[in-house]
Amino acid sequence: MTRAVLIAFARLFITVLLAVTFVFIILRVSGDPARALLPLDAPEEQIEAVRAEWDLDKPLPQQYLTYILKLASGDFGLSMNDRQPALQVVAEKIPATVLLMGTGLVIAFTVGSALGLIAASFRGRAPDRLIMSLAIFVHSIPSFLFGILLILLFAVALRLLPSGGGPSPLHLLMPAAVIGLSQAGVVARFVRSSTLEVLAQPYITVAGLKPLPRWYFIRAHVLPGSALPLLTLFGFSLGGIIAGAAIVESVFAWPGVGRFLVFSVARRDVAVVQTIVVLVATMMAFANLMTDLLYAFFDPRVRTS
């Protein structure tokens, strides 16, 4: 068991290292940050000066090595934009994004699980078909379009909610709904199929023969089996939500990491982009590690093997 955890952590480290390397390469082959930072008509000497200041004139391997070593010591570099430590500028934006993603996840998993269970218990009948059609619809509509539709309806036409900005509970409602509902569709489909699969198991027939109250039968025999696959989905959908956050935050002008990422990429703020990607990659890898550990915790078949 401890060995398995150690291996998982080693894998986490490798994942993060790969992500960091990938971003380092992408940002350096896709354009000159020094030119992006300065006005178009800046003289060549000024560009060279900026390059020298940011180590951009050194050979790539050296830049890479310096960067990795600095990262390892917790130094994420200075934002090129305002010369603040990149980690600090990014950290300021994290709470807003965590709030948004957390609310989105809660919506996704509560709404999705409930709808999935309803669909499963009405298998093949009208509620099932309605829920499954809705699930496909909300998941296939692009989130920026969904966001704009919500803004048109609740902010422009009904004037109930602010169209953007934040962070406050009122500002939170629409972006969290966009994130949550599109993932809720996936969750609902997952819960429906895993529930139906569990209901077809022989052990459900056997348990159904015991004199157990209905609520206990569902809680003790149906739900655990049908909820287990959700752990896998959780790891996956976290990625989807993070990717979606960049778009949704931009649409709703939510002051979070996602919008900041889009902004920083446009400005070629290498240090900030790298910082965000390292954080996201670490979080993703960590979420997957947690998924595996939770599986071992909940499923005795995984635990003992």
Place this chain on the structure above:
Amino acid sequence: MALLSIRDLDVQYPVAGQLVPAVRGVNLSVGEREILGIVGESGSGKTVSCLSLMGLLGPRAEASGTVRYDGRDIDIANVTQERRQGRLPLAMIFQDPTGGLNPIRTIGSQIAEIFVHRDGASKKAAWEKAVELLDSVGIREPRERAASYPHQMSGGMNQRAMIAMALAASPRVLIADEPTTALDVTVQAQICKLLRTLVERDGISIIFVSHDLDLVTSFCDRVSVMYRGSVVETATSEAIRRSPKHRYTSALFAAIPGHRPPFSELEEIPQDLDAPVSALPANPPEPQPRPVPSGRTDRPIAIKVEDAVYHFTKRRWFGRSTHVTKAVDGISFSVPAGTTFGIIGESGCGKSTLASLLIGDREPQAGNISIGGQSMRELLAHGRRDYARRVQMVAQDHYGSMDRRQTVGPQIEEACRIHFPDRSAAQRREDVIRMLQAVGLGEAHYAKFPHQLSGGQRQRVAIARALIVEPDILICDEPTSALDVSIQAQVLNLLLRLQRDLDLTILLISHDIRVVAHMSHAIGVMQAGVMVEQGPASEVLSNPQHPYSRSLFAAAPTSARANWSVPAHDHRLQLRDAIS
């Protein structure tokens, strides 16, 4: 007077807008402290009858009939309600014990929850009762086992746990639907012994459902034989065994290997589903005893295995702490051309690994295998093609071993195209049709998809596909285990005939001693990767030397041991004594 009976049971299922009967006018009854056996092939309605007693038919079924329990009539529609309210104390166990237990809960908790929710017992008291029950069904160290999960226990242990769980409902009648079919034969004997204990110790009656006529007539007190949705005969086991009244029953006996002399033709029950029962042959003609081929030691050796070894090694990280499974651990035997060598063993003994070595799927890690005097290594050095032409295989899973998206004709032809490239397309097609005819099918089957054929027909196609390349050796790994007895008879008859006509050498692997005994000239008994005993069939069967062979043979249910010249005993006693 019967404790529980069911009268005039009719069950129909809607299929494509029409109601199709599953059982028609079934009457069954079980007395106090009695074991009633229900025997029949798949589709005979034996399981449906049991499910209707439990109220488990499902919402789509249309059922009518009356259940009579302890002198009180209950309409079939009300059995679920009556059972839930405790007025119909029935419990049921199923074929797959491991699947019947919730995989993420401990065994103990799945029993204890009954006491908590039915009797309002405290968790601790309920757990103690669960441990007691596990103890009463013969689970050793019940306290430790109660905290185990199903995947940590063997199939036999799980079936005991299922029985304990059923007993928690304090049933008067226990319905057991094929409770031993998924288990090894020695474990089967132990479970049967346990069920008999329940009857004698706890006064429970049992309805025991099985496809195995030998098992049912040696274990149960009374037997009902079902055929195409009806009960055709009910009598004591003794009477069924001695003088079956119905033609189907006697035909079924005649289809089981072991009731006729080895190598003789088995009864084939007509398969056209619309024929009435009366269309069966009036009295099955007595089989013509064929001279039993002797060991035929004069023949050249076709298969020679010398000290073959194959171990599965599970390597953990960094090559440390390895776990070795000795699937084949120094096995030697030889098979004269044109004879059958039968290998008997229980699950996990390594018999299928041995088969994979022989077809060249795996190479032995030590030792030698030679085919027709040439070593396998040399033969395989020239590529697999020549080897594959000489050694072919028929697998157990007749459906899984076929391409579902292709008709069977081209699948048979494929091997022909590889091995005989100079034959013309028309000639190959002709060959395939001739081979289909040889296995009892015809040209009409050439363009059929696997799902359009019955299990027996698919297994014939598999045999045709193996034989089309004119091999010398046929490896049959459990060729009839997935088939009904009457279909098994057809396939075994076919193999016997083909061996005679084509002078085939057959290596037959089976868990069913009756099949091996019927088909083999020589027999080997495998246990844990080792051949513990081997020799001419008659010697091994009539006078087994190794204790494992003895317990294995004794555990096999058969009412026809005479043909093996095993000393006749009371069969029920034999089952009890068979505990290793």
